[in-house]
Amino acid sequence: MKRNRLTRQSNYIKNLSDTNAWNIKYRYISCLILLPIIIFFLAYSSSPKLQDDTLQTQVVELPVLLENSSHKSISFHAPLTSESDFRGPSSITLNSIFVKKTNDAKDNGQDIFTGLLKASRHSFLSWDEVEVRPGDNLSLIFPRVGLSAKDVYLVTRLDKKALGPLLHLKPGQILHFGTLIKKDGSISLEALKVVLNPIETFHVRKVEQVYQAETIKLAVDLRQKQITGKIDSSLFEAGLTAGLTDKVVMEMAHIFGWDIDFALDLRKGDHFKLIINEVFVNGTKIDDGNILAADFTNRGKTFRAIRFVDSKNRGRYYSPEGDSMRKTFNRTPVPLSRISSRFNPNRKHPILKTNRPHRGVDYAARRGTPILATGDGKVQFIGTKGGYGKTVILSHGGKYTTLYAHMSRYKKGVNSGKRVKQGQIIGYIGSTGLATGPHLHYEFRVNGTHRNPLTVKLPKAEPLPKRYHVEFKAQATPLITQLDILVDTTLAQGE
Numbered sequence: 122m123k124r125n126r127l128t129r130q131s132n133y134i135k136n137l138s139d140t141n142a143w144n145i146k147y148r149y150i151s152c153l154i155l156l157p158i159i160i161f162f163l164a165y166s167s168s169p170k171l172q173d174d175t176l177q178t179q180v181v182e183l184p185v186l187l188e189n190s191s192h193k194s195i196s197f198h199a200p201l202t203s204e205s206d207f208r209g210p211s212s213i214t215l216n217s218i219f220v221k222k223t224n225d226a227k228d229n230g231q232d233i234f235t236g237l238l239k240a241s242r243h244s245f246l247s248w249d250e251v252e253v254r255p256g257d258n259l260s261l262i263f264p265r266v267g268l269s270a271k272d273v274y275l276v277t278r279l280d281k282k283a284l285g286p287l288l289h290l291k292p293g294q295i296l297h298f299g300t301l302i303k304k305d306g307s308i309s310l311e312a313l314k315v316v317l318n319p320i321e322t323f324h325v326r327k328v329e330q331v332y333q334a335e336t337i338k339l340a341v342d343l344r345q346k347q348i349t350g351k352i353d354s355s356l357f358e359a360g361l362t363a364g365l366t367d368k369v370v371m372e373m374a375h376i377f378g379w380d381i382d383f384a385l386d387l388r389k390g391d392h393f394k395l396i397i398n399e400v401f402v403n404g405t406k407i408d409d410g411n412i413l414a415a416d417f418t419n420r421g422k423t424f425r426a427i428r429f430v431d432s433k434n435r436g437r438y439y440s441p442e443g444d445s446m447r448k449t450f451n452r453t454p455v456p457l458s459r460i461s462s463r464f465n466p467n468r469k470h471p472i473l474k475t476n477r478p479h480r481g482v483d484y485a486a487r488r489g490t491p492i493l494a495t496g497d498g499k500v501q502f503i504g505t506k507g508g509y510g511k512t513v514i515l516s517h518g519g520k521y522t523t524l525y526a527h528m529s530r531y532k533k534g535v536n537s538g539k540r541v542k543q544g545q546i547i548g549y550i551g552s553t554g555l556a557t558g559p560h561l562h563y564e565f566r567v568n569g570t571h572r573n574p575l576t577v578k579l580p581k582a583e584p585l586p587k588r589y590h591v592e593f594k595a596q597a598t599p600l601i602t603q604l605d606i607l608v609d610t611t612l613a614q615g616e
């Protein structure tokens with residue numbers, strides 16, 4: 122638009138000068154006089170909001186793209202300074218950052234961006250991208266775009282907390298540098314951004330010669346989706362057929378893992394119904410959210426779980442009656458593995474060929490598969506233990522102990538006396554000690570006596586606290602209704 126006006130103006134000058142009454146010298150002088158006037162006029166007429174020397178602050182509300190309780194609308198303050206040692210106002214930084222979003226915004230909200238664009242007079246920022254290499258830090262990265270140690274110093278003067286993502290750069294991350302070339306030829310850093318994930322972008326920008334940082338979150342839209350599936354061979358295959366990601370399949374296995382041993386109990390014809398959240402940004406699905414409610418029918422028995430988020434923002438799964446889906450112990454330490462040998466007090470040992478009771482359960486899985494602590498506890502023993510090979514023994518509040526043998530290696534940080542959480546990785550499948558192939562030998566003892574890990578009665582985890590009952594019921598009822606009416610289409614097709 123500016124360019125058009127300039128063209129029109131120069132055509133006008135040209136027309137004037139073409140008349141014979143103007144000699145060359147006079148034309149030259151008149152141009153010299155007119156040019157600054159035109160520039161002055163253009164500069165100020167195109168940004169009527171800018172006052173001579175007053176500092177304005179404009180609150181910019183990013184568009185709330187989609188309505189949902191979980192979204193966050195973002196606002197920031199964009200100081201519009203009229204003068205600095207650059208040729209343009211520093212507000213251009215903001216405009217440049219959000220130019221792309223202008224294109225993405227599809228509703229009325231985009232007027233805000235175009236408004237901001239109009240408010241800027243010039244856009245001199247040039248953008249450079251730098252990929253973070255292993256071992257990189259700001260002092261190594263800044264010189265790659267022509268910035269100095271002084272720039273690093275000025276940026277890192279921000280307090281540590283605000284600087285967060287810049288202090289923990291990961292290889293492969295892209296840093297976007299917005300720079301200006303100043304009158305003296307030196308480069309000035311005006312803006313820096315790092316895309317942290319599809320939702321969050323970390324921004325540093327220069328405002329009145331001081332850097333400010335913030336993480337900007339895009340509005341997230343959670344949409345519910347209903348899915349049904351039927352087991353043909355494995356849970357993962359059924360999940361794949363139903364269009365589930367591995368993440369959702371794993372979550373489902375976790376939720377029902379206390380009641381259903383997916384390595385042992387799964388049968389052809391078992392089926393499930395899920396209500397999950399899908400995460401959308403700007404109308405595009407970027408991830409799967411949590412499972413909100415789920416049914417799993419195993420060998421004719423249906424288990425049902427509803428997610429509830431408490432006041433500490435912890436999401437847990439409960440039965441519709443408010444009983445925890447968790448137990449103090451997981452039934453299996455290697456989810457989705459295959460049981461290769463069961464608890465058998467009268468078994469012949471496969472290598473020694475003598476009558477050796479098998480006091481645990483063997484889970485065969487690929488070497489290196491993670492082994493998870495079945496319950497919260499403390500590391501009582503870690504080390505090599507004869508035929509057991511590399512072994513970890515956990516004690517769980519005195520009465521219970523669990524043993525994990527034949528590991529290829531231990532998880533880093535798992536040391537004697539250390540506390541571990543249920544589901545935490547403690548080591549990896551291997552075949553150390555007396556083992557025919559890679560597997561985990563798992564034992565469960567109650568007061569020192571070996572019990573069958575597959576059948577021993579496990580203590581239940583705490584139910585939903587009473588103070589949450591009303592809230593839980595309000596959340597759970599519509600989900601339960603949805604599950605009830607959700608027709609299992611795969612089941613109908615298959616029969």
Ligand SMILES: [Zn+2]
Pocket residue numbers: 462479481482483561562563
């Ligand atoms: Zn064994």
